[in-house]
Amino acid sequence: MSEHKIIPIKYYLGVFSALVLLTIITVYTAKFVDLGSLNFVLAMFIALVKVTLVGSIFMGLLWEKNLFPLIFLAFSFIIFALFVSVSVLDTSSRSSLYAIESIYNRNDSRTPIKIDREGLLSENDGKIFRPRSEIIELKEQIQRDGIEAVLKEIQEKKEAQNKEAPE
Amino acid sequence: MSDDTAAVIVKSPKGFTDHKVGHHFQTADQEFSSAYIGTWLFLAQEVLFFSALFVAYAMFRNLYPEVFAYGSSVLDWKLGAVNTLVLLFSSFTMAMGIRSVQTNKMKAAFIFLSFTFICGLIFMTVKYFEYAHKIAEGTLPYDFFNSEISLETFSNVAGIENLPLFYGLYFVFTGIHGIHVLIGMGLIMWMIVKVRRKTLFAGYYTPVEMIGLYWHLVDVVWIFLFPLLYLV
């Protein structure tokens, strides 16, 4: 136990201020500088640097003579990386090889989405579950005909329904 | 039944309680490094525990990039940033608390550990307000989703019908992390009691060191979560 090193306070202070600085940099670059997809890479890189700082100084790995924890941790991160990459590889390369449509295109479901303008979708107030197919159809229609036309159509439909239903 | 190895005892300074090393250990050092390796194995286990969530995140971000971009732009990054700073500060006080125990400065240890606990409390309070806001807005997972989005978003964001999936991931991710914070707070409370009872000292600080490692891991997970959910 006596051999366990007591780390000078200046290291802790230094790491803490570095971490704060890095946090500010992440927020700034992510929110106010547009680098495209590089934003993501940069944020992950900064997170990695921060984690390395926490691990080596706060958790004391830098001074630890027993390498086993580090090796085992590295192994667990390798497995972790493998798990992520193979799963993502699977989903991203699926549809290119199968003739059948990707499962994401199946459109029968409940998707509770309301849209704020004149009750476009939320005809009955409160929670609604609309078939996914209907939502996707509607969206295509909006993109094709423009919002105004679709709104008009819905309005007409509503009026027609109101006329049919007796008071 | 010969008892050739009587229990090893770590002598403490005056006013503290001695530490009796477990009967199956030969030396106090062996006991400490067993606990040390055990804790690291537990942390590796935690890495894999969170891994599935990261897999799900990576996969759906890859499938619905625009939904995730929209979702994270809606989350309040200021609250997230505050929480990040709070957790970083608590990691710092935790490290300082351990150092104080190592150097027998019990008053400082008490103060630092209390600060760590309070930081945990602040973190959870901020989390509470975030959750309350989301519940009020109805931006929840599918079964409870009850929110409106603007027509503009609806017609411009590809795959917007999957928006509740983002909130589902958000709640599962932050929820499981929050449970870890709560457990950590409980453990730190226990350490504060131990420091008050003077059972920890320079010769024996195993539990506080191990709980420190755990607390840093909770911090590490948040360091990744914050940019993934709130920023990019």
Add this chain to the structure above:
Amino acid sequence: MKIQESLALAEEEVNYLSPGKHQGIWVFLKTWALTVDHKRIGIMYFIAVIISFFVGGSFALLIRLELLSPAQILYTAAQYNAVFSAHGIIMIFLFIVPSIPATIGNFVLPLHIGAKDVAFPRLNLASLYLYLIGGGIASVAMILGRVDTGWTFYLPYAITSETAVLFVGVGLFIAGFSSILTGLNFMVTIHKLRAPGMTWMKMPLMVWALYSTSIIQVLATPVIAITLLLLLAEKLLGVGIFSADLGGDPVLFEHFFWFYSHPVVYVMILPAMGIMSELITTFSQRNIFGYKFVAFSSLAIALISFLVWGHHLFVSGQSAYVNILFSFLTFLVGIPSAVKLFNWTATLYKGSIRWRSPFLWAFAFMVFFAIGGLTGIILGLLPLDIHLHDTYYIVAHFHYTMVGGTVVAFIGGIHFWWPKMFGKLYSEFMAHIAFWIFFVGFNLSFLPQFVAGSKGMPRRYYTYLEEFTIYHQLSTFGSWLIALSIIMMFSYFVASLMNGEKAPMNPWGGKTLEWTAVKSPPDEHNFERVPVITHGPYNYESEEENLAKQNRQKNRGAS
């Protein structure tokens, strides 16, 4: 009278089973329930695991009974689903996973490395209780709630099924932590508590096997924990990540599930291989052939086990690129497994083999595992797997590895260490008969399933076409023989506890520490004094023989 009684008590040997023995039932229960002794915890695990085995086994018999004819005999299709799900869940999560590591491993590991206990004795007790609580919740939920999803909980059925999937999930989540903590405990024990002189290369191979097992337990089990948690979240909140109709992906669940469940089949087989190394060396009285290869092949299996989970998803709609990748990686597992099998055979070569009952099981393991392993390679072939997927071929394959491998090694291990555990010998004659009944019954049960499966009999159905009748009937007869042999074993083990002959310290002539330095049954603190290790674990060849060997090599070099 009183004097006589106390004299008898004084004469009785003191060992780890004695504390609390003669002080009434409550003290007895208390000393057991609060013990931190690894041996007692191992025994309690043993009892719990055996109960699970009998429950799971009864479900197996019920399945086979229903399949005696294509017509409905006992229950409807839905009830049949519940029965085979219960069989799978109990056998896998509550029996096989903890079977060898938690029972024999707990008992033997500290003895093997010359330690007084595992590194964290109280954690060890806690993991026992986690197992009991989790297992209890899962079993009750399964039996009352008639869970019918199969042991894999595939979505979307696990979400839409109105049975008690939720509670089974909670139970298995808790039981999973027992597995993680046991693995963690063992790894630390092996790292820090080895006796002086016990270097890594002087550890018995059982310890290497348990070490590799523990790596998998620590790194894979948390994934099933989070998967079950996500399943619950999916059911309660509708998170959507596993549901295609919500934009999620059910195949993702299969990725998660098999990322745990494939490594975990090596949690089942690796310690069995460890037991094999002990049995083979002891009963052929030879040093293991290629110690380092056997030791490192355990580690290699542990590492490769994390790379092959996708071969369960060949027909689930997984990407073809990934299919090819996993098909290739699957073949890699064959290498370390074959290394072990060859090394055991080479160890037996020119050994003085004694056909005692534990060795019989080692022999059976080699036969069954060769069949199970080779059919596994066949299943790893992508095109063949598409034909054989979800047929009885798979059922036969994994029963040959899980029952023919793990359960057989477990039974062999129990026969081997029984004298050490309880200090009693059992009837060798009965053990031989029970073995041969099992051997015949097992092959009768599962060999026909290979044929039926390759002809297209799908698994998990309560009925079948007329043409498969003969295979199913043979299989059912075989299951009765297995049951008979298990009942025989149970009875002669109980008889041995009641009035078995007292076991000597080293009944089999073993060379590892638990035979040479610990009496049967062991003291509470295992060793009288800390053992110092100077040689490898299996130095069966005597000093002279070794010298002669060296001389011969020298002479050869000179000429």
